[in-house]
Amino acid sequence: MRRTIITLLCCVCCTMTCMTAQAQVKAFEKYSDAKNVTYVYISQFMLKLAGLKATPSLPGVNTTNLMSKLDCIQIISSEEKNAALKLKADTQGIVQKEKYGLLLQVSEEDEKVDIYYSIDKKHGVVIMLTQENNEVTVIIFSGKFTLEDVIKMVNK
Amino acid sequence: MDELNLKDLERIPIPEGLEKRLSEKIDEWEQAEKKPHFFSFNKPLRHVSVAASIALVLGLGYILLQQKVSINLAEQDTYRDPAIAKREAERALNLLASNLNRGMEQMKKAKDISDKTEHTLNKQLKSWK
Structure with a gap:
């Protein structure tokens, strides 16, 4: 009886974990209707329609492998000061709450870029937060990929 | 009349092994009556089966809901x-x-500086020896 209860609890926990991972994408969906915010959503369905063969624009960068593993891409940006600050605060809140790891932080003159990641066996999310003057852009890559897939993209 | 019938009955020979067969049959019937029905299972097993049914229904509901969610996401x-989507x-x-x-x-620049520093340090240490 005890074993059955423990098994059922484990199943519930696994379900909740899966639901939490999807909740990361949903946390940003509220910006689809927000004022002074540009929201772009590209689903796996649309990516597959487009065909996975990427046309490289940067030398030595191959995005085909990672693109094939993406479930969706969300691009949120704002040039309005208050909306941009709110977007930045929300993103940092989510990153702190869900204990994302900091992959990279680049700070140059007027531009600051933070790249966060949360990758486990079933699901991966990479969030790139860019701040330039008063403009804030957040790009969320969500899918079934590993950190190696992300690093392999770049020039060696 | 009753006395006559009884006497006739007593004369009828009893087949061999009838008593044994009858008692075995009676035992069989007794065991069949004792066999547990579904609802006479012990309580924990009943609870487990109910819990499993609920889990199955919830799981199916979740899967169907996920399918509905993925259809909604495509519409967004x-x-x-x-x-254009691919370009973006x-x-x-x-x-x-x-x-x-x-x-x-x-990171590579920092590593080069670190390697250079380490090399210089090792060289100095060797020269002091």
């Missing part, structure tokens, strides 16, 4: 033209790659 695509996706990925490259370049 910003671009209707796959070519590539732009986003190239931006990620370029930032990662910048970080890695800085």
Whole structure:
């Protein structure tokens, strides 16, 4: 009886974990209707329609492998000061709450870029937060990929 | 009349092994009556079966809900033209790659400086010996 209860609890926990991972994408969906915010959503369905063969624009960068593993891409940006600050605060809140790891932080003159990641066996999310003057852009890559897939993209 | 019938009955020979067969049959019937029905299972097993049914129903409901959610997400695509969607996706990925490259370049510079410092230090230590 005890074993059955423990098994059922484990199943519930696994379900909740899966639901939490999807909740990361949903946390940003509220910006689809927000004022002074540009929201772009590209689903796996649309990516597959487009065909996975990427046309490289940067030398030595191959995005085909990672693109094939993406479930969706969300691009949120704002040039309005208050909306941009709110977007930045929300993103940092989510990153702190869900204990994302900091992959990279680049700070140059007027531009600051933070790249966060949360990758486990079933699901991966990479969030790139860019701040330039008063403009804030957040790009969320969500899918079934590993950190190696992300690093392999770049020039060696 | 009754006395006569009884006397006739007593004269009828009893087949061999009848008593044994009858008692075995009676035992069989007794065991069949004792066999547990579903609802006479012990309580924990009943609870487990009920819990398993509920879990199955919840699981099926969740799977159906996920299918519905994925259909809704496809309807929320910003671009209707796959070519434009692909272009934007590539732009986003190239931006990620370029930032990662910048970080890695800085990391390589730092590593070169660190290696150079280590080399100089080792050289100095050897010369002191």
